Amino acid sequence: MQLEQSPIDAVDSAQSAPAKGGRRNAAPSPWRTPKPQKPVAVTGIHSLNGRWAYLFTSPFFIMFTIFGLIPVVYSVYIAFYQWDPLDPSMQTFVGLDNFKFLIEDSNFWNAVRNTFSIWAFSTLPQMALAIGLASILRNPILRGATVWRTLLLIPNITSVLAVALVFGQLFGRDYGMINYVIGLFGFDHIDFVEDTIPGHIAIATMITWRWVGYNSLIFLAAMLAIPQELFESAAIDGASKWQTFRYVTLPQLKNTITFFLIVGTIGGLQVFAEPLILGGAGGGANRQFSTLTLFLFEQAFINVNWGYGAAVGIAITIIVLIISAINFMITRRIASSDN
Amino acid sequence: MFKKRIRAAGLALAMMLSLLAGTATAPTATAVDCTTTIKIWSFGDVFLPRLILQYKNENPGVCFDIKKSDLDPLNGTNMITACAAANSHTGPDIAAVEIQYSGYWRSYPQCFVDLRTMKRTKDQKSASSLKSLYLPWRWNNGVAYNGSVIGMPTDVGGLEVAYRWDLLKAKGLPYKRDEVSAAISTWEKFIAFGAKYTSKLTAAQKAQKIGFLDNAGAIYTAMTAQGVMKYYKNNGTANGQLVYKSNPSVKKAYDTTIKALKAGIGTRVAQFSSDWTVGMQKGKYAMMLAPAWMMDYIKQQAASTSGKWDIANMPGGGGNQGGTQLTIPTAGNPLNRQAAFDFLTWYVAPEQQKTAFLTYGMFPTTVSLYKDPQVTGYKDPFFNNAPVGEIYASGVQKLKPIFAGKYDxxxxxxxxxxxxxxxxxxxxxxxxxxxxxxTKAMSEIAKVAR
Structure with missing residues (x-):
């Protein structure tokens, strides 16, 4: 052991022993850099020290490889084939045919349009609602805040199937509650299934109902993180409630809004169960509910064109990548304008 | 503060539990002495608890592991996955196939055990020797393109006309069972009858969008099932030969349906939508094309209309909507195949089909029951004591086998x-x-079947 002791330790231990003459020990200088220790050969279980991390994190990587990476790579492979999952003799390489077909398929572009229309109808009002709800929940006068926060999450854990069934009743053409109210005012009933824009609004309402609570909790968390001093100085400056919200709260939420928009966009590209239940697998007679994900499902599972379905999946990925890139650029611009 | 948090957390938990309670399954008694466990994939109410229990009692040691999908498409998707991984033999020993999917599976006999090669323990009978018990066209739904028998039919939907006799009577139209059947014996007469009904509606009724038939689009499906050929011709290959463009009966069904739409006899509500269910209670429509299993649904949803309904014969003769085949996928455990076949043949045997009809209204596929006094004599006061069994039995026997394919x-x-x-x-x-x-529909189909 003595041999392994580095010179610096030797000095320290020499100093720690009270020297003759009662001189106080000087503190070890922080400026002295310790010399590197000689590597010690460790054996047994300790030899894994530092590598345990790989073992502990491996479940994620194994799961991700099996359920994330391999399916993605495999679907890219399928996209170049006329594919039949059950009969290898029916799998023929077709090169880029599926993608060529996709570019020319008006149904695909219709699905892109529908997806963004539903996204616009659901995301923007949802953001306003969520921020509004969050500011109500933030109010210190509010009693039983935890109960309200819990209640807000309930729509989120309700099954989509049940939500769609209930909303299907609300939006019924002849006996639906919404049309009943519209009828009371003397207007014609709206067909929320066959008419495109009302249909998109109906689906967007379901999505908003399901996600607004979740998002308002995120906005609430961001609001609670705003330093209290800002509000206090705003109050001293004589700012009204609205002015405080507009010039203090809202600018501080910029990053959260960006987060909400990114997550909302990705979620918007995955809208599936609501249009499936309202319009069937084809997305309605005019394909008015055919969203990108539903279109993928229709191609693969109803029309049994698996290769084409995989190509649609890749197209969705590319769209997500483009949108993420745009989001990233906007976020960077916001960040740089802050400085 | 801490107490408050706990209270809130408890509340949240209680609420979540109450939400989950709806989906949780009731605990079942676990038998300790299972010698064979038959794994079943199903959907809806294909396997009736009462019959399962009976089989367990008669065959001690046999247990069941039934996985039920909420929707039949999900069941279909799971089966595709199971077949693709058939060599692992971790799939179901028995899988239920809804009749709509039979066209798809008939192209893939390699996914199923050919039931002609199996012999049941009781009397060494194979599917080939049991064939004569069943409705020929319904049996055909379980026969693959190459002739191998991949499924046996549990039930048949049938399709007849359920109508509100009180509403017809109020408009001065014939309302007695036989009169109505005669007045709508062909589709042309059916449309004319509907037009007569709608022409007698009052202005107030028209404003409420009241009509004759729930959905006129159903005529197309019903008519195409009445022929001998639909979209495919069997040429012995896995894909069959597509004839949807040239088959005159498809075009005729399309044109006739448009005639009905033009006559304005439908109320344009989709089956099983909320408008349809409420409309059933309120007499929004006087007629619907109803499979046998629908009668139970009508009874539950529109209890207030009891006795005001009746059943007449389908225009054009016979029809079908719904039905299930039971299959033995190759993805199942090979050691369980014999037990699975014994159970399958028992479950689709006439005695069990009779129980299923008398207790649950599922219409049998075994022809001997069509002469059984308990089936033919079955009457229901809800439907004005119509001889339901007799009407449906004669209807389903009028249909012919139709070859179905992947793109149906x-x-x-x-x-x-x-x-x-x-x-x-x-x-x-x-x-x-x-x-x-x-033309647009044809080009869309050409895109799919390219």
Whole structure:
């Protein structure tokens, strides 16, 4: 052991022993850099020290490889084939045919349009609602805040199937509650299934109902993180409630809004169960509910064109990548304008 | 503060539990002495608890592990996955196939055990020797393109006309069972009868969008099932030969349906939508095309209309909507195959089908029951004591086997969409082009079946 002791330790231990003459020990200088220790050969279980991390994190990587990476790579492979999952003799390489077909398929572009229309109808009002709800929940006068926060999450854990069934009743053409109210005012009933824009609004309402609570909790968390001093100085400056919200709260939420928009966009590209239940697998007679994900499902599972379905999946990925890139650029611009 | 948090957390937990309670399954007694466990994939109410229990009692040691999908498409998707990984033998020993999917699976006999090669323990009978017990066209739904028997039928939907006799009577139209059947014996007469009914509606009723038939689009599906050929011709290959464009009966069904849409006899509500269910209670429509299993649904949803319904014969003769085949996938455990076949043949045997009809209204596929006094004599006061068993039995026997293929569902979907588009245009009093919509549907189908 003595041999392994580095010179610096030797000095320290020499100093720690009270020297003759009662001189106080000087503190070890922080400026002295310790010399590197000689590597010690460790054996047994300790030899894994530092590598345990790989073992502990491996479940994620194994799961991700099996359920994330391999399916993605495999679907890219399928996209170049006329594919039949059950009969290898029916799998023929077709090169880029599926993608060529996709570019020319008006149904695909219709699905892109529908997806963004539903996204616009659901995301923007949802953001306003969520921020509004969050500011109500933030109010210190509010009693039983935890109960309200819990209640807000309930729509989120309700099954989509049940939500769609209930909303299907609300939006019924002849006996639906919404049309009943519209009828009371003397207007014609709206067909929320066959008419495109009302249909998109109906689906967007379901999505908003399901996600607004979740998002308002995120906005609430961001609001609670705003330093209290800002509000206090705003109050001293004589700012009204609205002015405080507009010039203090809202600018501080910029990053959260960006987060909400990114997550909302990705979620918007995955809208599936609501249009499936309202319009069937084809997305309605005019394909008015055919969203990108539903279109993928229709191609693969109803029309049994698996290769084409995989190509649609890749197209969705590319769209997500483009949108993420745009989001990233906007976020960077916001960040740089802050400085 | 801490107490408050706990209270809130407890509340949240209680609420979540109450939400989950709806989906949780009731605990079942676990038998300790299972010698064989038959794994079943199913959907809806294919396997009736009462019959399962009976089999367990008669065959001690046999247990069941039944996985039920909420929706039949999900069941279909799971089966595709199971077949793709068939060599692992971790799939179901028995899988239920809804009749709509039989066209798809008939192209893939390699996914199923050929039931002709199996012999049941009781009397060494194979599927080939049991064939004569069943309705020929219904049996055919479980026969693959190459002739191998992949499934045996549990039930048949049938399709007849359920109507509100009180509403017909109020408009001075014939309302007695036989009179109605005669008045709507062909589709042309059916449309004319409907037009007569709608012409007698009061202005107030018209404002409420009251009509004759729930959905006129159903005529297309019903008519195409009445022929001998639909979209495919069996040429002995896995894919069959597509004849949807040239088959005159498909075009005729399309044209006749448009005639009905033009006559305005439908109320344009989709089956099982909320408008449809409420409309059933309120007499929004006087008639619907109803499979046998629908009668139970009508009874539950529109209890207040008891005794006001009756059943008449289908125009054009017979029809079908729904039904299930039981299959033994190759993905199942090979050691369980014999037990699975013994159970399967027992479950689809006439005695069990009779129980299923008398207790649950599922209509049998075994022809001997069509002469059974308990089936033919079955009457229901809800439907004005109509001889339901007799009417449905004669209807299902009129149908012929039709070869179905992989793209059947996709083609149905596209032509159905064309008809709905025309229906919407007519309802908005806009001009429509039946030929253009047909061409559009054909080009959409060509995209699918490329």
């Amino acid at each position: 569902r996709a083609i149905d979907k596209e032509i159905g969409a064309a008809l709905t588009r025309i229906d919407v245009l007519i309802s908005k009093k806009k001009t429509y082009n039946a030929a253009a919509e047909w």
